[in-house]
Amino acid sequence: MNITNKYLKFVLFLLVWCIIFIACEEKTLVIVEGTRYTTGDFSDLHQFAPTDDSLERLARIEEFVDQMIIIHEARSQGYENDPVVKEAFETHCKDIIARGFYEKNVLDKVKVPESELRERYARMVDMYHLAQIVFDRESTAVFVSTQLKQGVPFDSLLKYSLDTLTENGDIGEFSAEQLPVEIFDPISGIREGETTDPIRFGEFFYILKVVAHTTADQPTFDAVKEYIKNDLSRQQAMEIADKFIQKILDNAQIEYNDKGLAALIKPDSLLNQDDFNTWVVKKYSSQKESSYVYVRDLHAAVFYQYSQSRIDPKRLIDRVLIPELIYERAISEHFDQSSTVKEQMDRALELLMYQKYYSDNVIEKVSVDSSAIARYYEEHREEYKDKSTDEAFRLITTVLRDQKVAEVRSDLAQRLREQYHPVINENAVQALLKEE
DSSP, X not given: OHHHHHHHHHHHHHHHHHHHHHXXXXXXXXXXXXXXXXXXXXXXXXXXXXXXXHHHHHHHHHHHHHHHHHHHHHHHTTGGGOHHHHHHHHHHHHHHHHHHHHHHHTGGGOOOOHHHHHHHHHHHHEEEEEEEEEESOHHHHHXXXXXXXXXXXXXXXXXXXXXXXXXXXXXXXXXXXXSOHHHHHHHHTSOTTOBOOOEEETTEEEEEEEEEEEEOOOSOHHHHHHHHHHHHHHHHHHHHHHHHHHHHHHHSOEEEOHHHHHHHTSOGGGXXXXXXXXXXXXXXXXXXXXXXXXXXXXXXXXXXXXHHHOOOHHHHHHHHHHHHHHHHHHHHTTGGGSHHXXXXXXXXXXXXXXXXXXXXXXXXXXXXOXXXXXXXXXXXXXXXXXXXXXXXXXXXXXXXXXXXXXXXXXXXXXXXXXXXXXXXOHHHHHHHHHOO
């Protein structure tokens, strides 16, 4: 009995191991020096176009494999310590951390229940056919309203209306979703054929008649469900974001300099060197150190926006400071230590190493000889008969350069594949080729 149990346990272990292995095998697209890259990694970098055929899809997959090999080669040559890569990586890290922290505190908190979707849809198909009488004086509106209550027909009172464009005051059909609350609330409480009391809306007074109140059968809920969800999600995200950002600003240790704020909204002709060297914002860090932002740093952007909108300069400055403040808050909460953020930063570093290596070993290796341009022009003169010589030479330079880049890239990819021997999972390739 014990032997049987041990045997069953062993069989179950093998079964589970095989299932896990198969799942990993299906997910893995390519292995380079023991590092697995999945179909998910591929999707992060490449998206198939709806018009891509199988050959075009295969070319994208091959390009991804080459990219992963180049990343390994770049790392082996120490590209993570390249000054250009390091500087760009620092900027990318800040962006990844700030964006991720924002998503966690704003976008990830957006939840739209089915009931809200149904409620919005109900307003979309709740239709009101309306007619109106428009007044510029409240006294006239009250008089006409009294006449209506006494049984005088609506049509006979249209002579008092300022609306001379519509026939019989008919302004058409509107959904409850389209109507402003000042209009919807009064009409929702009356039946077909009835009229509202005078409504003040903007500079005029209105008496509205509900000609018909129906429920539309189009669009269907399923047809607009995704649109409604996206719209409600966007509205909810904006509300959450406003509160989140306001909390960030409230907790920030920032001091504004009135003299600097005043200088920001001066035109260039009125500014002197002292104005440019005046500080506008002082930021206090947790280490009690202070950093300053000066008029010279902000004047061009703030003055332009202020001249266009007359928005308070403090608010314009806040727009510039907010990403930095979000980043600082994220660091204070150790958000940069999360596994997801670290993974994103690793990917960013890999992409930057790839770009720098590709630039150094492909783009910078390509040059186009002027004699080759002239020779190509002579051989294809008919194609450029409508172009000036300068324009034709510019176009030919681009063509020849693209050809050279393709050749150098192909040679590099072949050499690195022979060096690294990537293991490609054909099952994963076929799944990507068939993907809808």
